Amino acid sequence: MRADSGETFEEFDDPVFEQLHVRPLGERTRRVELAIEGLHCRACVWLLEQLPRLEPSVLESRLSLHRSSLTVIWDRTAAPLSRIARTLDRLGYRPHPREASADDEAERLENRRRLTDIAVAAAVSGNLMLIAIALYAGWWQGMDAYVTHYFRWISAGLGAVALAWPGRTFFRQAWLGVRMRVPNMDLPIAVGLGLGTIVGLINAIRGAGEIYFDSLGMLVFLLLVGRWIQYRQTRSAARHIRQLYEITPRRARRLSDDGSVRWVPVAALAVGDRIRVLAAETVPADGIVRAGTSTTDRSLLTGEATPVATAIGDEVLGGMNNLEGPLDIEVTAIGDQSRLGKLIDLIEDAALRRTPIVQQADALGGWFVVGIVVATAATALGWYLAGSPAYLDHAIALAIVACPCALGLATPLAIAVAIGRAARQGLLVKGGDTLERLARPGILWLDKTGTLTEGRARVVSWVGDRSTIDAVATLERGSAHPIARAIVAYAEAHRGSAASDAASCEAHQAETGGISGRFAGSAYRVGNRAFVAPADSLDERWRRWTERTARHGATPILVARDGKVVAGIALGDAIRSDADAVLRRLERRGWRLGILSGDHPQVVAHVASRLGIPAERALGGLSPEAKVERVARIDPAAPDAVRVMVGDGMNDGAALAAADVGVSMHAGAEISLETADVHLGREGLAPLLDLLVGSGATVRTIRIGLSVSLAYNLVAVALAASGLINPLVAAALMPASSLTVLLLAVSGGAFRRRPTETCPIALRASRTEDSTFVPFAPAGASSGG
């Protein structure tokens, strides 16, 4: 259990918070739903539901593990919500406001509607089966004609219920598809159901021939179950993704006129408010810096990898990371007017534009249906030409037995199993047909900063006197600057422990542009060129090294000992160690790769050449709008190729939504989580490879399921039609087909294997990188971020 974070949670008492998240119950009682971080053990349920005993103002507390949320009903006159929040935090469960979105309620109703439909379909088709058994038994042993008619009419009545109630969804969807001129899977199902009903009714009235209501009822039931399983899996993945961004705080420190500071929800900010952002915090709103100087990391917003110096009068945007010192900001835009608000508009536009493509992707099921229709027509024609009066019966029998299990179960089950397994590997797949679309290689657009690269400063080379590592690391240890942290991390990795403690370090002080101090009797200055070697005191080779490093998009840092430059440190946003291996394997699988970045084109070109991505598909300096435009553009050479976008930043959000499949990286911006179809919950690019490989395996499983089921049913139909087996045996064999499909789906190979091992490659890569660190061969290994 984690320790208490010392937070005051005072923003929970803000009137705006109350308006957004709290529902009044009685005069004094209020209800709030809080997302809870850190739920892991079963005992959490017990502990959190004991809350009324720990905090007397709480009247009731109910936990839902399913939603990771706690519903609290409390007496607001007895205690403010912030006190309850502090109690929860002390227990080790940090509460976050939960957006009581309309989606929640819609999802709840949708789930209930689906379950009700399934319950009705199950009851009806179960009874239809019992009646069918009675009819088969009667056919076997003989049955009075009036009893047979009686059973057939009951069967017809139950069948009508199954089609009119749970079955209506197929007719409605099929009709919608026809009206929008994008035929979907529901169309052949609706045609099959409609045809079967009409012929069944005619046969029931004339008292002869097959009635199909038992098969039809079972078809409706199985289709609904399959779809519900798939729906549940995708909802659960979407819920996990949502939890990831619910736990990111949306609050700001507002300064009042008398100088006091108070936490408020971001929604409560107004234009003109002054807010304070400390080091290592995210800027909550767009504004202008009024006090303080710092460096801001804009990589999530713009793709620029190099942090930017920020001073009074500079504009900052919500979503930037404040790296160094506190900044006081005057808010200039909120809501729709802010940069983030505009990005959200762009995302909504992009998502709307994508809709038609989504539905065309169902080609696999489409071909299967075409096959059945052709086979049915051929059967009817064949029997008609052969002069059989039962030609229609045979054809419809084929259509019905070929349909049910394969279409109803094979696809959704295989997808549900794959999504469940993928989630266990940390790959959260939101969309049902995402895996099908990823199965065939197309074009893969990758963001640069944070996707191909690590997205944070790292020492990429240390040239000159390497014995300075200990001294520099000791001096830098006290600083929170990202460059200092990167140097300390490098020293720890390369010297075992960055040995020395502060004792051997006589003095150090941080100044603008660098750090200076004494270590083991020598005076050190570590920092940028202006700090270490003012004016033109830098000798020729170090001057050349500095310029070359900067040209490669890396940041040069110089180390001077007793006034003489002895070492240079190149810091850059390093390419991920697994990037090269993953990209080569993707290329071998047929994917075409490209980069879409907001960073400087020169830096992008450098990364592309290092990773073997063709220059014409390495595009830099793109705005979010330009990214959307490029992703949405259809390649005339391969119009059907699926367009995948992989990114992590806010500036990728719209492109993720515009792509056929959007993939958001681990630790990406919230907004990219929201719009992506898949979220990679593990660090690095290897999960992307797992995703694409797993998608291929899923579609293979679906194909096998469909073929086996089809073959099975065709054999059964052929045997039945030629009189080799009687209907009773056929009926007993029917469930075997569903069972086979079920077993195939569960035993499918998708996302089975352990996640791709990248360790050996990564280790080798970093070792070779090290050995290429010859003096004055700067930053060849660097990337510009």
Add this chain to the structure above:
Amino acid sequence: MAVLFIAVPVALVLAAGSLAACVWCIRGGQYEDLETPAIRMLFDDPRPKSPPT
């Protein structure tokens, strides 16, 4: 076999009854959280203030 004219409708009414019960549970939200209630029932009720005699 005339008994079937009574037995089958009775059976169907029974089936409709159990279906109605199931739909009632669904509408009441009984199937929404399948994890927490299963754990909740394992814990003791809060101990009564005065021991029962």
